[in-house]
Amino acid sequence: MLQPLFTPSVQHTLDVIGIFVFAISGALLAVRKNFDVFGIAVLAEVTALGGGLFRDVVIGAVPPAAFTDLGYFITPLFAALLVIFLHPHVERIQVGVNVFDAAGLGLFCVTGTTKAFAYGLNLTASAALGLATAVGGGVLRDVLANEVPSLLRWDRDLYAVPAIVGACIVVLCIHYDALTPFTSGVAVVVAFVLRLLAMRYHWRAPRAWNRRSTVTEE
Template structure:
């Protein structure tokens, strides 16, 4: 089944670039906090912005990945790295706004990742899993390269993967029941976006193991 395109190519490209830019900002900011040099800042920006999409494309056989065939995708993280390199104190001050756009990128990428995976012949469950990977994969690679436990695995972080799982699952269910339209795909993206914002606002966190009795000191 070939899914229809819900946005014009120019609109879709613009949405992708915006999401890539915001994800790259988060990677570059972490590099500055880790005292990386300019090369390290650029690498972390690229990996954060493009890692999830590259992983998805390699799994589904969409090679070479879009990150390497579209110059705009590749250069956008470098622009974000340049902005952070020179203006990071100012960017830090608008961190709340960056997080809002990051949440929007999360919602968008979990939807586009799921639909692209399905259009390449994967089942709905595998497509949803790759939608999640598209949305959070870059952040995982960022944290690993920065020698940190990935944020989505830490109990003391606001929910991040769960909103993406919800959004990707909504898309997968819509595909399964032949109900995927511009409205329902947009609804899935908005739902993931809203859940992430609520998690940040109310500090929602995933539960830890039942009757946990560990004496290990938290980090």
């Protein structure tokens, strides 16, 4: 039996905070793309809830939490409203938003992995869904905004890798029967710190060996 990382009330609060920050990033991209208010709201919702929605559908946790908890659904709309009226001010605190986004990444890769395993998936599939929970919303955001998803671009700081590391720590702990609230917290912190270091030092994944592409680098 897996032990929960936090009490239900604390977990819900952290989920809402993570959803809010992810929604902010989606809404800001929509503003940069000159979307209307509906487009801003849609991109905020998709970014915030897309990863968790995908996970819940795959593991059979239906209806997904995004549709059974009104707070999960309303929070991105509030974030979108905030960005619509205050986006110049939000842009100025982008560094702070990125820090909270990194925290959400760490939290969601761990909770996504543990939830997938609790629903009967094997360790590899659980880690994959932990990654999907953390980065899935960002991928959908970029696709809807007609951009190459950030986690696939060589010129973006590592994003998926910290989530993969966090998810792998969780499945290793499960395998060795060592998953506790403490070790789960360690996984969250490791993913969070790796993402912060990647942003600070611009760590990027290597490209193909002896690359001979004609694509113009951005």
